[in-house]
Amino acid sequence: MQVIEKPQLEFWFEFGSNYSYLSVMRIEAAAREHQVDIVWKPFLLGPIFKELGWESAPFVQQKEKGAYVWRDMERQAAKYGLPFRRPSTFPRVAVLPMRVAVHGAGEPWIGAFCREVMLQNFFHDIDVNREDNVRRALERAHADPDAVLAAATGEENKLRLRRQTEEARRRGIFGAPTFFAGDEMFWGNDRLEDALEWAAGRRAHA
Amino acid sequence: MQVIEKPQLEFWFEFGSNYSYLSVMRIEAAAREHQVDIVWKPFLLGPIFKELGWESAPFVQQKEKGAYVWRDMERQAAKYGLPFRRPSTFPRVAVLPMRVAVHGAGEPWIGAFCREVMLQNFFHDIDVNREDNVRRALERAHADPDAVLAAATGEENKLRLRRQTEEARRRGIFGAPTFFAGDEMFWGNDRLEDALEWAAGRRAHA
Numbered sequence: 001m002q003v004i005e006k007p008q009l010e011f012w013f014e015f016g017s018n019y020s021y022l023s024v025m026r027i028e029a030a031a032r033e034h035q036v037d038i039v040w041k042p043f044l045l046g047p048i049f050k051e052l053g054w055e056s057a058p059f060v061q062q063k064e065k066g067a068y069v070w071r072d073m074e075r076q077a078a079k080y081g082l083p084f085r086r087p088s089t090f091p092r093v094a095v096l097p098m099r100v101a102v103h104g105a106g107e108p109w110i111g112a113f114c115r116e117v118m119l120q121n122f123f124h125d126i127d128v129n130r131e132d133n134v135r136r137a138l139e140r141a142h143a144d145p146d147a148v149l150a151a152a153t154g155e156e157n158k159l160r161l162r163r164q165t166e167e168a169r170r171r172g173i174f175g176a177p178t179f180f181a182g183d184e185m186f187w188g189n190d191r192l193e194d195a196l197e198w199a200a201g202r203r204a205h206a
Numbered sequence: 207m208q209v210i211e212k213p214q215l216e217f218w219f220e221f222g223s224n225y226s227y228l229s230v231m232r233i234e235a236a237a238r239e240h241q242v243d244i245v246w247k248p249f250l251l252g253p254i255f256k257e258l259g260w261e262s263a264p265f266v267q268q269k270e271k272g273a274y275v276w277r278d279m280e281r282q283a284a285k286y287g288l289p290f291r292r293p294s295t296f297p298r299v300a301v302l303p304m305r306v307a308v309h310g311a312g313e314p315w316i317g318a319f320c321r322e323v324m325l326q327n328f329f330h331d332i333d334v335n336r337e338d339n340v341r342r343a344l345e346r347a348h349a350d351p352d353a354v355l356a357a358a359t360g361e362e363n364k365l366r367l368r369r370q371t372e373e374a375r376r377r378g379i380f381g382a383p384t385f386f387a388g389d390e391m392f393w394g395n396d397r398l399e400d401a402l403e404w405a406a407g408r409r410a411h412a
Contacts, residue, residue: 052268062258064380068393075400174270187274190396194281 006037009199010180012168014045015094015101015114017057017176018073021122022189024177025082028111034196040110042101043168044161045091045176051169057091076189083123092121093129095161096153100134102161103152104143112141212243215405216386218379220251221300221307221320223263224279224293227328228395229383231288234317240402246316248307249374250367251297251382257375263297282395289329298327299335301367302359306340308367309358310349318347 011027013020031038049056060066070086077084097117104110116137121128128134131149138145151157168178172185179186179195186195217233219226237244255262266272276292283290303323310316322343327334334340337355344351357363374384378391385392385401392401 052270062380064258064378067378068380068391071391072393072397079400172270172273174268174274185274185277187278188396190394191278194285 006035007181007199007201008037008039009195010039010041012041012043012173012176012178012180013114014043014176015097015117015121015128016091017045018069018090018122019189020177021084021118022073022076022080022082023192024114024118026080026189026192030192030196034200036196036199038111040101040105040114041164041168042098042105042161043165043173043176044095044098047165048169048173052174057175060091083119085123085125087121087125089127092127094121096129096131097134097137099152099157099161100138100148102164103157104148107143109138109141109143113137113143116140212241213387213405213407214243214245215401216245216247218247218249218374218382218384218386219320220249220382221303221323221327221334222297223251223382224275224296224328225395226383227290227324228279228282228286228288229398230320230324232286232395232398236398236402240406242402242405244317246307246311246320247370247374248304248311248367249371249379249382250301250304253371254375254379258380263381266297289325291329291331293327293331295333298333300327302335302337303340303343305358305363305367306344306354308370309363310354313349315344315347315349319343319349322346 009031011023013024027038045057055061073084073086094117097113101110101114101117104113117128117134120126120133120137126133135145135149138148171180175187177187177189177192179191181195181199184195184198186192186198215237217229219230233244251263261267279290279292300323303319307316307320307323310319323334323340326332326339326343332339341351341355344354377386381393383393383395383398385397387401387405390401390404392398392404
């Protein structure tokens with residue numbers, strides 16, 4: 001028996017991030033097409049922005065850019081055929097579902113769970129940090145909410161999310177989504193396809 | 207005789223801007239493909255950044271993002287088949303060639319001239335603001351250097367560049383390249399194709 005290993009792409013994302021929404025919704029289908037395995041790497045953007053000396057996402061602090069980003073999101077979502085509604089709260093705190101995602105990163109339900117949380121935030125416009133909403137997302141992803149929530153809110157797993165956020169900082173991540181193919185970093189939903197091609201070894205390396 | 211008017215896309219750019227480099231090199235071929243006419247709109251980024259409260263391009267001021275951007279440029283240039291060398295001076299002052307571009311925006315040589323200036327900056331790594339270099343770019347674009355430089359450096363034309371920069375600010379431009387299809391604004395080289403499709407009316411409007 002031979003085990004064929006597919007190339008991997010690390011996917012660093014945060015449920016509060018609007019451009020992460022587009023990538024979370026697209027990445028599994030795109031990765032299948034490129035025959036690449038996704039390694040899910042949730043991390044907290046808040047502490048990263050704080051360490052970089054920013055209060056929040058750069059565009060939140062800058063009126064012109066902020067107005068543009070929401071129009072861009074409408075157009076991009078339409079382009080990809082994704083539902084979208086501008087959240088009434090932005091950026092939303094998402095620590096609880098992030099803890100679940102860190103815990104479930106290697107589970108078969110991770111992709112479906114992440115898409116459910118993202119739809120809650122960027123389409124249904126509800127509080128993704130509330131336990132009942134996280135529970136519903138887990139149910140829809142065919143995970144066991146009780147078992148998963150118990151493990152996700154344990155001290156060990158809380159520490160894992162903190163450590164993963166520190167790792168993001170160490171590796172020079174300054175926004176989300178970010179993709180790593182080995183040491184090669186790609187930033188932004190606009191680079192998802194480039195990152196997958198790089199991981200798959202199909203792009204002539206610059 | 208019937209004059210068929212093609213749809214138009216405004217192209218706001220600055221010779222000092224690295225992502226404008228990618229769009230300047232690509233836009234004429236892409237516009238032909240989409241059967242869209244380009245309206246060349248050079249403007250000065252410096253005063254815009256200053257009014258937004260930034261010293262320079264956001265990524266110049268932020269180490270992590272800065273390191274990323276140059277790697278991204280190498281990969282993007284390779285993807286589009288464009289030559290690229292990181293400029294030893296960045297961002298370069300480009301007031302003289304910008305004045306020429308404002309003056310020549312409606313001329314048949316505008317595209318070729320802009321590509322020459324951009325190659326000087328982002329491949330040959332030379333001072334694009336020096337008159338001899340501007341002169342060489344005009345020659346290669348088959349324009350008349352003496353006549354063009356005389357007109358470009360006249361008071362009236364200097365004022366046109368200032369006014370165009372003020373217009374950029376009024377319309378909410380915060381970076382380059384920026385494209386306008388009517389009132390619809392698209393920011394960044396990554397949106398060039400979307401902007402052309404929008405202008406051509408081929409994209410379902412969100």
